[in-house]
Amino acid sequence: MKNSFHIIVLVFFTFFISCKKSDRVVDDPQQGTITIAADESFQSVAEALTERYMALNPKTKINLIIQKEDLAFLDLLDQKVRAIILSRDLTDEEKAAFKKKIDMDLLPGKFAxxxxxxxxxxxxxxxxxxxxxxxxxxxxxxxxxxxxxxxxxxxxxxxxxxxxxxxxxxxxxxxxxxxxxxxxxxxxxxxxxxxxxxxxxxxxxxxxxxxxxxxxxxxxxxxxxxxxxxxxxxxxxxxxxRVLYFITNEAYYGLANGLIRFSCQQLGQIVVSKEGLQPYNIFRREVQMR
Known part of the structure; x- marks a missing residue:
């Protein structure tokens, strides 16, 4: 009888833990909620890219904070935002701070x-x-x-x-x-x-x-x-x-990296072009017919 009770308790806790795990939604490129930051100078293109991405992936929510560039970088280090847009080169001190606090390679996603x-x-x-x-x-x-x-x-x-x-x-x-x-x-x-x-x-x-x-x-x-x-x-x-680029503190292929990949590939580059900016990865090709 005692053994049966222990089995029932064990099954209950196993079921409870599995339910808790299933309740936790980890973001990926097609679902989840994140916050990113961009300077007001890039607000138009940042809004256009995030709105288009969410339209293509309706289970995602990307909150865009408009914030001065230096302050956005500090928030990235403190994990308050998942990604930011920059235009200037980071200083050696900032690169060292990123490496120390985020412990990731700095991989800029250049898009415009x-x-x-x-x-x-x-x-x-x-x-x-x-x-x-x-x-x-x-x-x-x-x-x-x-x-x-x-x-x-x-x-x-x-x-x-x-x-x-x-x-x-x-x-x-x-x-x-x-x-x-x-x-x-x-x-x-x-x-x-x-x-x-x-x-x-x-x-x-x-x-x-x-x-x-x-x-x-x-x-x-x-x-x-x-x-x-x-x-x-x-x-x-x-x-x-100047070249606009994303950096992120996301160590896996989640929603931030999904947005960055989208922005750097064809659909995102079309959005950039419609913004009146130069797409970073799409250049006009001239074909001569003879």
């Missing part, structure tokens, strides 16, 4: 080429800006160049391009890329710095209204003027072209 764009009021007499002028203005107490905030991708990328650290630069701040565009006309002597993705959607009225409300400055490098158009971004001739 974007650009940092310099804009002035529509009626400004300025027609271009040189690399030398940009560097000079960022050392001036007049602070004529306006960024969308500290710790932002635009500031970080320009500083890295000039071999500086952001704290060494002098600049003004208007929070948010769209606000920089909308308010630049109040400051006729200022130069705004925004992401191309803020104004790149070719068939989006809001995006095009923003684009048409300012003058986009070509950047002069080595006496040659380059506009932030797709051809110059594709060829990397535009000096402030």
């Amino acid at each position: 080429a974007d650009a940092v764009v310099f804009v002035v009021p529509k009626n400004s007499s300025r027609t271009e800006i040189s690399m030398e002028e940009i560097e000079k203005e960022l050392q001036s107490d007049e602070k004529k160049i306006i960024f969308d905030g500290t710790n932002s991708s635009n500031l970080n990328f320009v500083a890295q391009k000039l071999n500086k650290i952001p704290s060494e630069l002098k600049f003004s701040i208007i929070k948010g890329n769209k606000n920089v565009i909308e308010e630049i006309n109040k400051y006729p002597d200022k130069i705004g710095v925004i992401s191309l993705n803020t104004i790149s959607r070719p068939y989006d009225k809001t995006s095009q209204d923003l684009r048409n409300s300012v003058k986009i400055l070509p950047v002069v490098s080595k006496n040659i003027s380059y506009t932030p158009e797709i051809e110059n971004i594709r060829s990397l001739k535009y000096p402030f072209t």
Whole structure:
């Protein structure tokens, strides 16, 4: 009788444990919920990719947090988000911190080429800006160049391009890329710095209204003027072209890695193209017929 009781208890606990295991849903590329983070400069393409991925995989939920680039990286280290989008290169210290806290190889999932764009009021007499002028203005107490905030991708990328650290630069701040565009006309002597993705959607009225409300400055490098158009971004001739990429702390093939793979493959690259950005893995092919 005693042995029978023990058998019943054992069967009960075995059944209970198996039920608990089945109740735990581990995410994979087709199901689950995760949170990722992206700088406001990349919000449009980040939203487009996550929305398309969820539409194709209806059992998934990807929460997108819009957050300054540096803060997003810290949240990735602290496991508060599963993946982030970056544009600048990580420093040696950041790479070491990633290795120490995440204990994974750093494998960037490159998916798009974007650009940092310099804009002035529509009626400004300025027609271009040189690399030398940009560097000079960022050392001036007049602070004529306006960024969308500290710790932002635009500031970080320009500083890295000039071999500086952001704290060494002098600049003004208007929070948010769209606000920089909308308010630049109040400051006729200022130069705004925004992401191309803020104004790149070719068939989006809001995006095009923003684009048409300012003058986009070509950047002069080595006496040659380059506009932030797709051809110059594709060829990397535009000096402030940057590659957008994902990094993740996900050590298995889960939902974050599923999103990254999608973004880097054909369907995701089509989404990138519709955003008006240069897909990283799809380039135009020309076929000559004879």
